[in-house]
Amino acid sequence: QKEVEQNSGPLSVPEGAIASLNCTYSDRGSQSFFWYRQYSGKSPELIMFIYSNGDKEDGRFTAQLNKASQYVSLLIRDSQPSDSATYLCAVKSIQGAQKLVFGQGTRLTINP
Amino acid sequence: GAVVSQHPSWVICKSGTSVKIECRSLDFQATTMFWYRQFPKQSLMLMATSNEGSKATYEQGVEKDKFLINHASLTLSTLTVTSAHPEDSSFYICSAINWAGGNEQFFGPGTRLTVL
Numbered sequence: 001q002k003e004v005e006q007n008s009g010p011l012s013v014p015e016g017a018i019a020s021l022n023c024t025y026s027d028r029g030s031q032s033f034f035w036y037r038q039y040s041g042k043s044p045e046l047i048m049f050i051y052s053n054g055d056k057e058d059g060r061f062t063a064q065l066n067k068a069s070q071y072v073s074l075l076i077r078d079s080q081p082s083d084s085a086t087y088l089c090a091v092k093s094i095q096g097a098q099k100l101v102f103g104q105g106t107r108l109t110i111n112p
Numbered sequence: 113g114a115v116v117s118q119h120p121s122w123v124i125c126k127s128g129t130s131v132k133i134e135c136r137s138l139d140f141q142a143t144t145m146f147w148y149r150q151f152p153k154q155s156l157m158l159m160a161t162s163n164e165g166s167k168a169t170y171e172q173g174v175e176k177d178k179f180l181i182n183h184a185s186l187t188l189s190t191l192t193v194t195s196a197h198p199e200d201s202s203f204y205i206c207s208a209i210n211w212a213g214g215n216e217q218f219f220g221p222g223t224r225l226t227v228l
Contacts, residue, residue, distance in 0.1 A: 043205045043222040044156070088155060098144060098209060100217060104155045 003027060004091050006103035015112050019076040023089030023103055026070065032092040033065055033072045034100065037085045044088055048074065079110045114140045114210045118220035125196055126228055132192045133223045135206030141186035142208035146217065147179075150203040162189045196227045 004025050013019040021035075032051055036044035050056045050063040050072065062075040072091075076083055089103040115138040125131050135145055143164045148156040160181050161169045168181035180192040189208075193200055203224055207217040 041203075041224075043219040045219070046216065049216070098217075099146070099158060099161065101158075102155045 002103075003101045004089055004103040006087075006089050006106050008104050008106060010107040010109055012109045012111060013079050015079055015081060015110050017079055019079045019083065019108055019110070021074040021076075021087050021089075021106050021108065023072045023074075024070055025072070025089075025091045025101075027091065027093050027101075028067075028070065030067075030070075030091045030093045033063070034090040034092070035061075035063060035072075035074045036088040036090060036102075037083075038088055038105065039085050047087075076108075081110045081112050084108060084110045114138075114208070114216075114218040116142075116206065116208050116218045116220040118204075118206055118223050120223060121221060122224040122226075124226045124228065127197050128195055130192055130194045131196055131225060132190055133204055133206075133225075135189045135191070135208070135220050137187045137208045137210070137218075140208075140210040140212060142189075143186060143211060145183060145189040145206055145208045147181060147189075147191050148205045148207070150205060150222075156205065159191075193225065196225070198227045201225055201227045 006023050034049045035047045037047050038044045048063045050065045056063045060077045064073045086105040086107045088105045090100040117136045119134045145162040147159045150156050159174045162181050162183040164183045170176045183189040203222050205222040206220045
């Protein structure tokens with residue numbers, strides 16, 4: 001079992017709709033959870049991080065964390081074509097010495 | 113926000129040569145930097161953790177004699193790919209932690225290495 005798993009997609013969503021990205025992790029000791037966006041040929045950029053169970057909202061983005069289910073998700077409301085990218089879920093554990101473990105990424109396409 | 117730069121942004125070299133990639137934290141001191149490698153359509157794979165003034169910690173399966181890492185100052189870490197071969201062609205990305213601003217990792221723009 002991979003440490004961090006994502007649906008590789010591709011996920012196609014019409015413009016203006018909600019895009020939902022999912023991630024599961026295997027290490028119950030994981031403490032911090034991150035969502036990165038990566039455009040083709042570029043390095044990842046941080047969108048959101050979440051540490052506590054529940055929802056965290058930032059503009060059009062909402063991260064959801066459920067530690068009991070070892071599940072973290074990212075919702076993108078009012079999707080825009082510029083949101084088309086690969087979204088990477090990353091997890092950090094106390095034991096990991098600040099290392100991030102990345103999922104394989106979900107390729108998202110927003111259709112105008 | 114914290115800025116991390118990499119140089120060069122891309123490099124093409126012949127098989128058997130060595131290539132050095134620099135990672136700099138421009139506006140903060142980074143005691144810890146990380147080096148990642150990303151092959152096409154794959155995710156980031158951590159290669160090593162670089163700590164200022166000490167030896168790097170390599171991930172399992174990464175050859176430390178092939179990928180030399182030096183972190184001699186609080187703002188600079190270098191990755192040298194020695195005797196590069198075509199299978200080393202990849203996108204190399206560094207990141208740095210700004211402890212003064214929390215423990216978020218800031219990523220450099222990446223270096224595209226092509227070995228002919």
